[in-house]
Amino acid sequence: MAISVDEAVPAPPVPDDARRARRRGGTGRAVVEVALLTVVAVAMLFPVLWMLETSIKEGQDIYAVPAKLFGFDVTLDHYKDVFVAPGGGRSDLSVALLNSVVVAGSSTVLATLLGVPAGWAYSRFTLKGEKDQLFFILSTRFMPPVVVVIPIFLMYRSLGLIDTQLGLILIYTAFNVPFTIWMMKGFVDEVPSEYEDAAMLDGYTRLQAFWRFTLPLLVPGIAATAVFALIFSWNEFVYAIFLTSSQEVRTAPPAIAGLIGGSTVDWGLVAASAVVFALPVLVFAYMVRKHLVAGVTLGAVRR
């Protein structure tokens, strides 16, 4: 830190008047800052509030010009439409949401099973070309999905994996594994390796030491990592739209996007299904808020 000589010389005491003026300037400034933050908060949250509002508005109020911010008729019909088909029975959207649960859930379990041991191994052992391996692993996550999906599409077509949940689960696992490894390596780094050394001196093997002493300490980290993986696969759209097509297989993002395909769009239904789809994500994200910085940078930045 460079501070020049003039600035370093102590100044004469500030007269009372000036101090008061500065304080007043300070509060004025604080007011401006709070006002600015409020404006930004409104701008950031308005679309979300508008979505919530649209999802409970009567049909004609949704298309009202000028838009009705207040005083609209409230209905829960759109939410009913999300889950119940017009003729009764389960709606296409509810099937898609269930598919999303299956696909996101299984791929998260798989990515965790593959990523946690690998993250531990990268943290504990010095391996040949370890840094390069870790770089390579994260690089695969940066590949443009539209490009990767071309050969994956051909590959799946010859393996019969097109339009199957297994296909989606595999590709989602592959795209969550790099994240899981990086994230878990960070969590393992925080557990002193001395615990394992001590356990091994007591006659446990390395594997037993990992299983009995390190793994229990990693549980919160594993949970946070799994929640992020779950969010990533839940929100994924590109692979889903290219690799699945049938009603029974496709997940919620393409199903919701499909709602605007026709000539008339039921925006109330779009809003309600978007709320139903996004709510779990927000709840989960709130649960892992302590790890958000690491999570959203794919485990690369830790604070």
Place this chain on the structure above:
Amino acid sequence: MTTTAGHPVREAATAQPAPGRPPRLRDRRLAVAFISPAMLLLLTMSVFPLLWALYLSFTDYSATGNAPASFVGFANYAEILTSPEVHQRALTTLVYVVGAVGLQTVLGFGIAYLISRRTHGRGLLTTLFLVPMMLSPVVVGLFWRFMLDAQFGVVNSFLVSLGLEPVEWLTRQRTAMLSLIVVDTWQWTPFIMLIALAGLTAVPKYLYEAASIDRASEWFRFRNITLPLVWPLLLIAVMFRAIEAFRLFDLVYILTNGGPGSSTETLSFHVYKVAFLGFNTGTASAYGILMVLVVIVLAQLYLRYLNKLKEG
């Protein structure tokens, strides 16, 4: 010490308590056993497909045709690199990346700075600001499409009530690009904010105290303490966003579908059109490989820089 049969004295003296093979070798085996399943998956699902795309990029293969692929050398690459259409898409992508990431950086850092100066309600504010980032691009794209609708969109409704002309946000060339940038900025400003905030709260308090004892001006403090300490982390966030913006597909697909005309077609979107609407799989593969090269360069820069930051 008595030696057991077959064990020389020296080895027995230094042997570990655990019997069997030396621990280091077993550690290595354990590491291989733990890492290889994950690596195997990445090799089959990421590397192998890319190698296949690399092979296809030298052929005239079409995913719909029955004709076997024939080798065409670098013709696909030559076609892509000299195509004015591709140049146009590259320019569109550049405008989008620079515009969106630039706006996000300025806004995100500004908000983080304002939040870091507050003592009350910081947690609540941060949590609220982060909502857009956690939403799926599908939800974000659909919803903004509704809000930006020319007839009954709430944005135009506001404009009209302010006495302004309504704007055809998504159906005019200029405003379509602007809309894309605005929506992306809405979604990803929180990302920059989150990371900038992490950097800002990590600045040691005593530096500010020292500066205020020295009666340093606000600007001086910002310029000489805050910025240099937060900048490295901010740059990480910016590079990360730039890579993400470069490969953006879903938001374009939902919000504008590349239109009007081709004014919002990014490179990713164009690859999709060539591959899945034109069925020129060979050409699309070459196109994709070129994009992958760009991403690899960007990712390498990012990771190098990250590594430097961690060690420094």
